[in-house]
Amino acid sequence: MSVPPAAVPSSEPVATPNSAPTQADLLDFVRRTAADTELVASLPLDPEGRTWVRLEGPGGSEAWLIGWPPGTGTGWHDHAESVGAFVTAAGELREHSLAVRLPADGWKTLELTDDVDRSRRLPAGKGRCFGRHHVHEVLNESTDLHAISVHAYYPPLPQIRRFSRSGPILRLEQVERPEDWQ
Template sequence: MNSDSDLQIAGDILEVQHLLQTPREHPATVAEFVGLARTIAADRSQWEHLVRYDATTRWYHRLRTGPGYEVWLLSWVPGQGSGLHDHGPSSGVLTVLDGTLTERTERGTRALAAGAVGVPPLERSREWGRVFAPGYVHEVVNDTLEPAVSLHVYYPGLTEMPMHAARCAASAAPDPVDAATA
């Protein structure tokens, strides 16, 4: 018996494998979706060769799907924006892979910059991205002079993106505008 502890392991420690959780093939928690976004962001070979820039509209490409989730790659040339919107019933993770995007909400404006993935918040000057719940209303724009690329993970997969009329912070939230007529 070890005099430093009353705990003893009897038998072969390798036989306790049944007590360990098997690794999941797909993410299922917010932390795991953030981890997926960070893993993809860190491996440029997964996405860099796919990126295209379109001066007339934001370019997008579905990069990956899994049970109930989707991963999208978007490019933004200077001046392009999403318009004020939410993501219906979907939660999401947004991270910037290249360049800088600006996120506007009724609470204010934030710069979301590439290159800060995995850097602790106190050590970076700009945020690496955003995790959001269903109903989160925001606008994302590229208001710099350089193109930008972003990665979006949605759970469940994105089925709607209701657009919202512009509003000031003091006003109440308006009803969503039908995206087909906006």
């Protein structure tokens, strides 16, 4: 991955200083930020890997502006105890997700049932919010166009669990902490 440029301040927070932002607050924030064409255009894009800029999110949330080269993705992961939202600002992303709540700890391999897979196309201006332990992968399936998106999480990400998937088998591969991506 590319080295992120300096942090960029964002729009004013939605949540009050004494309240935690809700999923709706985070979704509103990422929508407003994705509509900031000057900010979106300022993100340096790298043909070899994702680029990102950390933003000031509402109510102490963690937020990111992310550039996705053609053919890149996150792999299967979750955001632990954080809730979140993201919106595609430019291009198009695809999200594959699992409609199942995974145990927080104490497992390495799970067999998924046939009815848990979900997929959604997210063109520019479209996004979603999600709850704790939401397992998904996000992809730029384009062969020639970058995509850019805005993401926000609350509380700030304590960890990201990375998974591999082979058919119905989901395997916990790695747990990342903030020092691994900041």
